Amino acid sequence: MPAAPSPSPSSPAHTTSRWAALRAHCANIFRLGIKELWSLWRDPMMLVLIVYTTTLAVYSAGKAQPETLSHVPIAIVDEDVSALSQRIATAFFAPQFVGPDLITPQDVDPGLDAGRYTLVLHIPPNFQRDVLAGKVPRVQLNMDATRMMQAFSSNGAVQQIVQSEVAEFVQRYRAVSAPAIDLVVRARFNPALTPSWFGSVMELINIVTMLSIILTGAALIREREHGTVEHLLVMPVTPAEIMLAKVWAMALVVLVATWVSLTVVIRWAIGVPIEGSVPLFLLGTVLHLFATTSMGIYMATLARSMPQFGLLMVLTMMPLEMLSGGVTPRESMPQWVQYVMALAPTTHFTELSQAILYRGAGLSVVWSSLVWLLAIGVALFALALARFRKTIARMA
Template structure:
């Protein structure tokens, strides 16, 4: 009981120190409000307002039909340009796509010669290039089928796609929730590590060393205090910003997500404390923390699918708690999974967190002993 009392009282001190730090509190508030809104509305994977031009050397009915098929909001109005204008325009980045319709295209099409259309793509924007090419291919095929009055009669079967969990394929639905999930990782490392650095910079770590508390009690106090702030901010962000302001549905249980986030914070805040023991100042801690949470965020499976990674990296990332938490959060928040389906991820995160906590405790104890 004495140990629990110490952890509770030290945690209250951590909360008071955090609330008195305007920079960190401003970071928490912005990260779960403005950053979520900006990323959800600014980052898009679907084609929207893409710049396309047409080189029409055929000047036929079918070429006019193809040009008029590129409509907003997917494409901007497609101007006609000459072949010698294409190179400079692509170099300047004026157009992402240039469709070249050769002379005699309609005549060859009606004669059954299967003429070629050339689509020039600016692949510097890879997502737009890939998705836009698929859009344009589909549009061209539909228009040519309509022109030839072939419809779907040549197809042996009809494919009817049904998108689950995001019926209209809105990227904002994905990025808003993923930003909240990613922010949990980033702030867990930053706040817990900053708490240790703050003790050293303010000279209060010497006070803690003469108190009848252990290194584990100090660590657990920092973990529950910072974890409470982060989980509360994440839940409020989902309720107020994602669901309230942006109108994005979250079909899963936010309570189950909060439980999983609390378990996840147990491991990631321990990692932040361990990193802080290697740094003497806040800038040094920042240099250590940035590569860590960037790797955790980018390779957790939320931004890059795990299946697309090389096999050694794919296996290595299963040792990261962020990978299992991302899988857990996506299953709960996107697909409405309950504890019965995601308990394995929580168990794995708990095991990894125990290892991180043991390593952090060992390092933290050595740091306090060296400070004596």
């Protein structure tokens, strides 16, 4: 009896079977993703990590204000004891400075060694007399450079305060002569130069990358340590379905945590104004999560245990955060570093996030970053899938 002819690719029966197979794949991915969410729900340490990083860590980064000159402890050695030296001493007031304390020259080194002072201003004898005589007396500023941000930020501020007070004292009035040019500074996107606007948003961008890699990598390593990967091998699921389930489940968790942190912590608690479209930022976050979750799975196939995975995280996160343009502008980096980091998803996610959240950019501005994130995500997913298939084949 002749065999029944197989349906042609364009026949209704073949089309129906393809749709049935697609629905089966989607159902497997959905159910496996739900399993990943339940596994995460039963892991209290991961839940604490998610809550802490998206709330307290973001809030602390916004309120730390490392670039701001705030509450700098200062002391003054006044060997002149004149009207000018006292005028200078009273120019250092809160909240920029704490003090100043009047000390003797013998107290300078002990005070700096003990960490009581970040700055010590030494005014020499006959300071006022030399200034009025047209001489150029030297004033010494001692700094504790171990407090790097405070010392470097206050260096220029102290020089400006001393020069301003000396000029006013000599002229007996504020300088009113018209300068050759009138330079008007306009700080766009952050008129008051508030550091919390920058610190909190950049911390959230870094946390999105860190959480997505940790959650997906830990999920795979946890299954391997508990032996549940062997259970998946006997089920009618493919490696691609297993990977896609981990990607969408962990990406959904990070996406929700990102939205909550952006709305509750950054907007409400810190008071950072968000200029651009939040849905557009979340779209970019989804593409970024597709790339970083794939990276987390790839790293988990290289590591044999969670401690090894943690070491890989350190080696990976440091360059991703420091060279993505969030800490230092990419234009200030060597040309070869810019070329290499153009292949990293964090570079384009940082550029996209700053453009949307700071400058209110639309799709016409950030579309290239979205395309880059999609292309990098596809490449990382293909690389991770190939590695994941080899790992499963060795375990089978």
